[in-house]
Every structure is written in C-alpha cells, then in structure tokens.
Amino acid sequence: MVAQPAKKQRFNALALFRNALSYHQNWEQQWRSPEPLEAYDVVIIGGGGHGLATAYYLAKEHGITNIAVLEKGWIGGGNTGRNTTIVRSNYLWDESAAMYEHAMKLWEGLTQELNYNVMFSQRGVLNLAHNLTDVRDTQRRVNANRLNGIDSIYLDAAGVKKVVPGIDLRGGGRYPVMGASYQPRGGTARHDAVAWGYARKCDEMGVHIIQNCKVTGFDIEGGVVKGVQTTKGRIGAKKVGMVPAGHSSVLASMAGFRLPVESHPLQALVSEPIKPTIDTVVMSNAVHAYISQSDKGELVIGAGVDQYISYGQRGSQHLAEETLVAICELFPQYKRMKMLRQWGGIVDVCPDASPILTSTPVDGMYLNCGWGTGGFKATPGSGHAFAAHIAKGEPTELTAPFALSRFETGFLIDEHGAAAVAH
Amino acid sequence: MLLIRCPYCEQERPEVEFSFAHQAHKPRPEAAGEPLDDHNWARWVYYQKNIKGVAHERWNHAAGCRKFFNAARDTVSSEIVATYKSGETPPVPESRIEGEDLSFDYENAEGGA
Ligand SMILES: Cc1cc2nc3c(=O)[nH]c(=O)nc-3n(C[C@H](O)[C@H](O)[C@H](O)COP(=O)(O)OP(=O)(O)OC[C@H]3O[C@@H](n4cnc5c(N)ncnc54)[C@H](O)[C@@H]3O)c2cc1C
Numbered sequence: 399m400v401a402q403p404a405k406k407q408r409f410n411a412l413a414l415f416r417n418a419l420s421y422h423q424n425w426e427q428q429w430r431s432p433e434p435l436e437a438y439d440v441v442i443i444g445g446g447g448h449g450l451a452t453a454y455y456l457a458k459e460h461g462i463t464n465i466a467v468l469e470k471g472w473i474g475g476g477n478t479g480r481n482t483t484i485v486r487s488n489y490l491w492d493e494s495a496a497m498y499e500h501a502m503k504l505w506e507g508l509t510q511e512l513n514y515n516v517m518f519s520q521r522g523v524l525n526l527a528h529n530l531t532d533v534r535d536t537q538r539r540v541n542a543n544r545l546n547g548i549d550s551i552y553l554d555a556a557g558v559k560k561v562v563p564g565i566d567l568r569g570g571g572r573y574p575v576m577g578a579s580y581q582p583r584g585g586t587a588r589h590d591a592v593a594w595g596y597a598r599k600c601d602e603m604g605v606h607i608i609q610n611c612k613v614t615g616f617d618i619e620g621g622v623v624k625g626v627q628t629t630k631g632r633i634g635a636k637k638v639g640m641v642p643a644g645h646s647s648v649l650a651s652m653a654g655f656r657l658p659v660e661s662h663p664l665q666a667l668v669s670e671p672i673k674p675t676i677d678t679v680v681m682s683n684a685v686h687a688y689i690s691q692s693d694k695g696e697l698v699i700g701a702g703v704d705q706y707i708s709y710g711q712r713g714s715q716h717l718a719e720e721t722l723v724a725i726c727e728l729f730p731q732y733k734r735m736k737m738l739r740q741w742g743g744i745v746d747v748c749p750d751a752s753p754i755l756t757s758t759p760v761d762g763m764y765l766n767c768g769w770g771t772g773g774f775k776a777t778p779g780s781g782h783a784f785a786a787h788i789a790k791g792e793p794t795e796l797t798a799p800f801a802l803s804r805f806e807t808g809f810l811i812d813e814h815g816a817a818a819v820a821h
Numbered sequence: 822m823l824l825i826r827c828p829y830c831e832q833e834r835p836e837v838e839f840s841f842a843h844q845a846h847k848p849r850p851e852a853a854g855e856p857l858d859d860h861n862w863a864r865w866v867y868y869q870k871n872i873k874g875v876a877h878e879r880w881n882h883a884a885g886c887r888k889f890f891n892a893a894r895d896t897v898s899s900e901i902v903a904t905y906k907s908g909e910t911p912p913v914p915e916s917r918i919e920g921e922d923l924s925f926d927y928e929n930a931e932g933g934a
C-alpha cells in the first residue's frame with residue numbers, strides 16, 4: 399500500500415468569492431491526518447518548514463511520493479512558527495551564498511508554485527554597522543556578495559537615513575549608525591503559511607503528514623537504518639531524513655552518534671499594533687536587535703540567545719530587556735510602546751554558524767540541522783538541496799560543503815559575521 | 822536570570838556574573854588514552870553531548886572570583902541541581918537520552934516550572 403494523492407481546489411479570487419457566499423464554511427481540508435502505514439520509502443523526522451520542504455521536493459523533483467513526515471507536535475510548531483521571518487541571502491562565503499541565494503530564488507516564486515500565499519514581502523533588509531570594524535566587515539561582505547551576483551549595497555549613514563527615516567543615526571549616543579549593508583530583495587514571509595503551503599502540496603501528492611507522532615528510537619541493523627520507533631508504533635523506512643532543529647542532538651544520540659551543535663533558547667517579542675512606521679527590516683548584530691513591522695502593525699523584534707544550553711523553549715528576561723534598550727536607542731519614538739507577547743524557540747547552533755546537511759554514520763540516514771538562529775530564510779533552498787541529497791544518497795554540489803566532515807578537515811564555513819545572532 | 826552558587830565564593834550570584842563554558846569532564850584525547858588525530862581532535866574541540874536533562878557543565882565566575890567550576894543543571898527546567906569545584910566528582914549523574922530522568926515534561930507545559 400502507498401499513500402494516495404488527492405487533487406486540491408485552487409486558491410484564487412473566484413474561489414474566495416464563491417466561498418464567501420457560504421460564509422467560508424465549505425473550504426476543503428488542507429491536508430489529511432492519516433494513520434501511519436507499516437513502511438515508507440522515506441521517513442522525514444520533523445514537520446517544520448525544512449522537513450516539509452524536503453518531502454515536497456522529494457515528491458515533486460524526484461518522484462518519490464511514498465513518504466511520511468513525522469512531527470511530534472503540530473506542523474510548524476517548532477522554530478518555523480517562532481521566528482522573526484527575516485529572509486535574505488547576503489552571506490559572506492561562496493558555499494553559503496550559493497545555498498541562501500538558491501533559497502532566495504525559490505522564495506521569489508513560492509506563492510505561485512505552492513498556490514498558497516506565503517506573503518513573501520521583498521521590503522529590503524539592512525544590517526547596521528556601528529563602528530569602524532563593522533564598517534570594514536560590512537563592506538567586505540557586500541563586495542563578496544556582489545561577486546556572487548547577490549544584490550548587496552553598502553549604504554553610508556545618510557543612505558541609511560533615506561531608507562529608514564525613523565532611525566536615530568546617533569543611536570542615542572550609544573550605538574551610532576555609520577553605515578549598513580542593504581539587500582533590497584530581502585524581506586519577510588509569513589512563517590506559518592510556509593509550513594501550511596508545503597504541507598498542503600505534500601498532501602496533494604500523497605505524502606503523509608503525521609502529527610502528534612514523536613520518534614523515540616531507531617531500528618538499525620548492521621549499520622543500516624530499517625525504521626523508526628514512534629509513539630504511534632514502529633514505522634519501517636528505506637531512508638530516513640532527520641530535520642529536528644533544536645532536538646538534533648537528541649535524535650542523533652538515539653541513533654548512536656553525537657553532533658557538534660549546542661541547543662540554545664532564542665527569543666522574540668511583538669509590540670501592540672500601531673500604524674505603519676517602518677517599511678523595511680533593520681538588524682544590528684552588534685546590539686543583538688532586529689526589527690520589522692508585521693501587516694497587523696505589530697513591531698516584530700528579535701533578541702539574543704541565552705548563553706547556556708536549554709531545551710526549555712523560553713528565553714531570559716534580561717536578554718529581552720537588553721534588546722529593547724538597543725531598539726529604543728535606535729528608534730526613540732518606540733520608547734512608550736508596550737510589548738504584547740514574548741516567546742522562545744530552541745535553536746541548534748553550530749560552531750561556525752553554518753548548517754549541517756550530511757549523510758551520517760548510519761546507512762540510509764541523512765541529517766539536516768544546525769541552522770541555528772537563521773534558517774527560516776533557507777527553508778525552500780534547504781529542502782530542495784536536502785531532497786536531492788536523499789534521493790541520490792550522496793552529497794550534491796550544494797550540500798557537500800555542509801557535511802559533518804568539515805569539522806575534521808577544518809574547512810569551516812565561518813558565518814559569524816553574516817549570521818551572528820541575528821538573521 | 823539564573824541564580825548560581827559559586828562553590829568558591831560560597832554565594833548565590835546573578836547569572837550575568839558568570840559565563841557558560843560548555844560541557845564539563847571532557848578529557849583531551851591523549852588524557853583519555855586516544856590518539857591525537859583529526860577525528861578525535863574534532864570531537865574534543867567541536868562535539869558536544871548537548872544533553873536534554875541533567876548535564877554536567879563548566880561555568881566561569883567571570884565577574885567574580887574568575888574561577889572555573891562545574892554545575893549539574895537540568896537543561897529543560899534550568900534548575901541547578903548542584904555546583905561543585907573543578908576536580909571534584911559530580912554529585913549527581915547526567916541524564917542519558919532525552920528527559921529520561923524527568924518526572925515532568927516542562928517543554929509542553931504552559932508557563933513552565
Ligand atoms: C525567536 C527566533 C527567531 C528567529 N528568527 C529568524 C529569522 O528572522 N530569519 C531566519 O532565517 N531564521 C530565524 N530563526 C531560525 C529559524 O526559525 C530556524 O532556523 C528554522 O525555522 C528551522 O526550521 P526547521 O524546519 O529545521 O525547524 P523546526 O521548525 O523547529 O522543525 C523541527 C521539528 O522537528 C520536530 N521534532 C523534534 N524532535 C522530534 C521527534 N523526536 N519526533 C518527531 N518530531 C520531532 C519539532 O517538534 C519541530 O516541529 C529564528 C528562530 C527563533 C527561535
């Protein structure tokens with residue numbers, strides 16, 4: 399038995415009008431919730447954006463549709479639904495630029511491709527420079543980006559003020575703004591819609607989306623993976639793709655190996671909604687703050703990571719405070735605003751701030767993790783590249799540099815400058 | 822913010838005085854009787870147990886006595902089970918695989934403990 403495809407209705411203006419007539423009571427279910435089959439060709443662990451995108455591209459590009467995506471909670475309930483949704487591709491090194499720009503190109507057609515509005519808004523992203531070292535690093539990164547064909551521009555202070563009129567270039571005297579890198583094609587996307595859009599397309603092609611199904615162990619025989627143990631019983635698998643983000647070490651240790659990652663809480667917060675005040679994304683690595691405004695009018699603000707390992711999905715108060723102090727220095731007009739909600743996610747951080755896309759010591763088991771504080775922007779590219787890796791059973795041009803072996807060869811892809819804590 | 826008891830200062834101090842210094846009791850390859858090759862070196866430098874549950878970790882009282890010490894801390898609830906001086910035997914064992922030693926699943930609890 400294999401999973402069955404099911405053609406979906408198309409979302410368009412006419413469908414919206416037709417459904418309005420019946421008070422939106424008759425929209426069809428977006429994806430089904432089947433009971434797991436005995437076995438699949440590929441089992442994907444983790445129903446975040448990266449896991450769902452992997453399943454989607456396996457089905458679409460490689461004709462493998464007998465797939466289950468196993469998610470211990472609800473799809474998108476991990477970091478996919480907790481991030482500040484910043485998308486950009488202006489990373490320093492060729493390997494990362496290739497990966498993130500691959501994702502950017504897919505983002506640009508994603509709403510059409512999925513027939514699902516992921517609200518991708520190319521409102522531009524600025525990364526501020528506050529001192530001479532920042533300025534030099536930023537210019538170096540901008541030049542590297544341009545050599546890789548990425549739309550990256552260096553703005554001086556006056557240029558920043560033009561794009562972001564609301565900013566105080568003096569930064570309250572504490573965080574003077576000397577310049578910024580600017581990527582006009584960068585922006586934001588609706589994070590939940592990304593998970594839902596991929597899930598709906600997966601379901602259409604017959605992929606099983608199985609929620610509330612936690613993987614608790616692996617069946618490994620002679621170094622080859624044969625299946626997974628779950629809270630819904632054993633599920634056989636010819637291949638397993640693990641995409642568990644913050645829990646990558648936990649799953650790896652179930653399979654008998656360790657990883658060079660640490661899991662830390664990263665938090666974000668949103669303000670009460672106000673009228674439009676900022677129409678781009680402003681980030682500062684130095685002061686661990688980044689800000690944009692959602693379509694609902696809330697300021698979306700990201701803070702730093704807690705220094706210690708945690709799986710507790712909440713960040714410390716003092717980190718949020720430090721971020722808000724910096725935001726208020728840069729945007730004094732926000733001083734009297736109230737924050738509405740605050741939450742945390744667990745991000746698996748790599749020593750070189752680059753992800754891991756790799757084959758593992760277990761045959762048939764593949765791993766995509768280590769995206770740390772900045773993997774939302776890579777969602778389509780990561781899924782696309784990882785699907786090819788799984789289908790071929792070997793590294794591709796895009797995934798090869800991100801193998802685990804780089805920690806032994808020393809070929810690290812150090813993106814602390816481009817990634818830092820901000821994204 | 823955590824309140825951490827420095828075993829040298831014998832005082833509970835706020836977390837901002839301390840820096841997290843990663844996994845404790847991690848011997849260099851030679852000290853563990855292993856060859857110092859690329860494989861083992863990578864494991865010593867980069868690889869982490871990254872335990873979910875009670876873990877042994879190093880901390881530095883950076884804005885205090887500046888000494889390194891160890892803590893047994895639950896990485897889900899953040900409860901510090903014990904702190905102890907470098908060189909001392911850990912007073913409690915580490916958890917093995919995820920949350921085995923936890924009586925309560927903090928992660929899914931609203932508000933936490
Ligand atoms: C506060 C915050 C802000 C961020 N801001 C940005 C940003 O602005 N831009 C950016 O690019 N990135 C950002 N990131 C990072 C980004 O969110 C992540 O890198 C990305 O979403 C990872 O996607 P994923 O699909 O790999 O992980 P997730 O969405 O976390 O998916 C992993 C899934 O695996 C599941 N899982 C784990 N263990 C098991 C198991 N045993 N069995 C079954 N399922 C399991 C989890 O429940 C989870 O749903 C931010 C992260 C946070 C926390």
Ligand SMILES: [Zn+2]
Pocket residue numbers: 827828829830831882885886887888
């Ligand atoms: Zn001390």
